[in-house]
Amino acid sequence: MTPLRPICRKRSFRAGRVLLASAALLPSLALLPASAAGPDFSGLDDIRPIARRYCLACHSSAARSGGIDLEELLLRDPQAAPEKWKTALDVLRAGEMPPPGAERPAQRERKALIAGIDRWLRANRPGGQAPAYRVARRMTRGEYTHTIRDLLELPADPFILPEQFAKDKAYFQPASGIMARRVEVDHEQTSNNPPLTRYPGIATLPADSRAEHGFANRSDQVSLSPALLEKYFAVARDLLFHADFPSGHPLFQAPGAGLSAPEAARRRLAAFLPGAFRRPAGKGEVERYLNLYRRSRREGNDFATAARHMILGVLSSPHFLMRVEKNSPSGAPDAYDLAARLSYFLWTSMPDEALFAAAGEGNLHELEQLEKQARRMLRDPKSKALAEHFGGPWMRLGQVAAVIPDLDAFPSYYEPAGPARRRTVGLHMMLEALLLFETVLVENRSILNFIDADFTYLNENLAAFYGLRHLYPALPKTAGRLAGRRTWFRARLDDRRRGGVLTLGSTLTLTSLPERTSPIVRGAWIADVVFNRPPPPPPPGITPLAETDRSGLRSLSLREQVARHSQDPACISCHERIDPFGFALDLYNAVGLWREYDSGLPIDASGKLRGGAAFNGPVGLKDALLERPELFARGFVEQLLAYALGRGLTAFDDPTVSDILDEVRGGGYRLRDIVVALVKSPAFRQTHSNRGVLR
């Protein structure tokens, strides 16, 4: 959750007066809450008696337990801290509040509380609409790579980004609706920065860092500096003038007879610009970039060079490099802007011809048309980008390469040192995780498969590493030495200790330290990734767990050490939310292999969630999570929505997520259905109101 700055009430008041004076001129203002008369309490009036009975003893203005003053929010000013409403909803839904031992509301009362807050949030959205899209920023590295590929009609991405893992993507055929049982994929050493390039010597772009608890495409995270812009310019230049650039590229071929060179340049530019700018281009714009062709010819360059200069200008333009939307007062974005939203969400790239045409016809705003396009796009192999740029970062796969398990403690993580650099199983783990995500996407499976699945993909290395050799069919001897690395089989799992993201090798490894597991980090990963409720950061000035303690605590189990650390009253309220997850997973070692003892002590993997059931070990944990699927589904949809909108969410997004969940619950939370419901939600379809507090 990105916290909100408090909404300025004075400003709403003024807006309300404007409404009276000139409502006709400013139609969007008509949706404003009637704030002129003071704060709006709709929804909250009904829940006051329940809140008074169960909540206000601790969350009064005097007590402010946990920093939450419900008395102020309920009685005086609901806008004082809107983000607290989201916190309230989270703890109510999870059953964490009221705390154990306190009088608990009946189910009916709990639902009433949730409904009341929901009603208030809907009535008080900034600008009156669903909070919406926020876009202005440069293209991310991933967007740039795929857009260049599609715009210049290159056979493949110019770069193989670390987040893609797989060098070839032929295996990904979503139109079939089925992921093949056998998958051939070359995925060597793509986990390093900088990216591999198909054009030797070309400048490369640096990775975009992820947001704190978010994705790399968040507009408030993606910034531009002179050094970085130089790189974007250099990539385009290096690519267009590269010896390996398709020599017969139609853009740069000398014109045939019957057409003058300047006229040929003009026509090609006029055809190229709309794709580059993701909208029809004006006549003046064609002239502007055509000047570069002329300028270059005056310098004595030939047609091919001058045409390249012209295209280089286009690829350097803010209309290409920056994703910007027209300011739309109507509340609905321009059809071309909507097309770009859709294509960058599903493909991390520009709209294709069909989508562009649909935008031109002007009916893309219709829900039926939007759904049709989204479903079509999800059947296109380009939708692999959704797995690579959302799925991978959602599971934090980029962090696997950062973990370097201790060689002496975990030799099987490393392949025998060869002449080149040492390979790890981590790379295979990342692809396994990606294949899981892609399978759920392609087969439109329930996202509950992420909690528990009865299948996974294994190559020979990973099967051997996990001790699941019996699940990997023997390859013929003629297949070659490295065939087992690139040949993956879908394995049916008969043991629930594997299956789903919690028990992936990648998850268990990236949440560990080089020498040992960290139940706290694993627990925090689950709170963050599974529930989208990252624990608040520990405050400064506390003594953290001594991670390589040698002072005598060694005789205690890790669990006892963690427990001792978490007993501190300042720490316990968060740690009791995260540690139990980590303890349940402590039956896997720091590289994700099963174990029952740690340093000679038996592992106690039992735990209990606050407000939930007790469980033991990973299977028990999975069952506990599956018992309340809505909690995970909400966390997942929230993260997908943040990715789709390119911004952090606020409390006012909560109703949007509820509406999406209502759409997909009956079908069992299928992934493609979630994507479609999201695309059809007002938050995705509407334009931001400029008056909100969105960041």
Add this chain to the structure above:
Amino acid sequence: MSKRLSRRTVLRGIGGGMMLPWLEVMAAGKPPHGGPPLRMGFFYLQNGIVPEFWFPRKAGADFELPPSLEPLAPVRDEVIVFSGLDRVFGGGTDVHAQCASCWMTSAPPTEKPDGMFPIDATVDQRIAAAQRKQSVLPSLELTCNTFKGNKESKYLRTISWFGPGSSAKAENDPRAVYRRLFGMDAGGPVERSILDIVRGEAKALRRQLSAPDRRKVDEYFESVRSIERRMTQLERRAREQKEVPLDEPSEMPAERSAYIRMMGDLIALAFQLDLTRVVSMMFGPERWNAPQFYDGVFDKPEVHHTLTHAMDKDDEARRKVALIDRFRVAQYAYLVQKLREIPEGEGTLLDRCVLTLGAGLGNGNLHNYDHLATVTAGRGIGPHAPVPMRTGRHVRCPEGTPLANLWLSLLARNGLHRERFADSTAPLDLG
């Protein structure tokens, strides 16, 4: 936006050697005093330090060098060791994320212009902005982050910010740094035309946008302007044809010390040729929890962050963290020495530098923001600051002195006189 040129051609195109480009600036008659420009370096120590082995016991000129600062012995007279400088943690964010991203911030901890973070234009960028017309590169941002993967968010990897939400992407590859310093020529007419057009496009575009979106297009616009200014500068300097006394590095040095020193060599060269006057460098990102090999210190890779969490209970861990501190100080000392070996005007290049070495965490185990390790090197003489800084001493600041007081003083030495910077209370007495 240059055509591809051979490196040699490029090198010849740069004003090099001992030519003094600042003479031109002087001729413009702006600064109140003469002489070469003042150069500023900001060097960030990730994950705090071990206070016990860092802070001298004696204050004043008579101070001793504790184990972590021993590598400074050859340049003891050139440095000021500060103790007692603090920052205030503005709640709600991760401690590691805020200590790095807000080390140099101009926002007081009570304000949060960047979401939950008190991030606003940092002290290096304030200085760079004031000089951008004189310098080929207004600033250079470096990081010695060689970790694999994409683990931490940018708040743990960025100390230099143009403004809220607008971070300077730091470069970790010395070859890329070299190319940034020397790999651009003044650009041909076509390249200039491209910049002309796209600058105009950005200007027109921003007018159509609402305020938050406009800020993003402004980043683009300002970046284009910066590239254009740089080309203009290069054109002006292209008359002096000299070789650059350093070849492009052929590869990343395998040893960490050699790698960091190579960054130092590039910084020294950039200062010497007046290609930039403001540099920031992180010795590495905050946290990250991955092993790193410190050559000549340990015989196997160590995880710095993990060690800091054990250092208060475990003597061996504390000793190791202190050795990492010392390792970092040694690389800093290398640069300080190098700058002292370069003559400039009446003295040395170091006389016209202030290189601040500092940490954003006090004790890395406790994650507190008190008693931040802070050292400056150089006398800070410049056109706006004729009086040299009084070096060769340990300054013990009164308990609770804001680090921002140092930034306020450094701004003044650059001719930027302000009442306040972030939560500063008064300038530090450097003179």
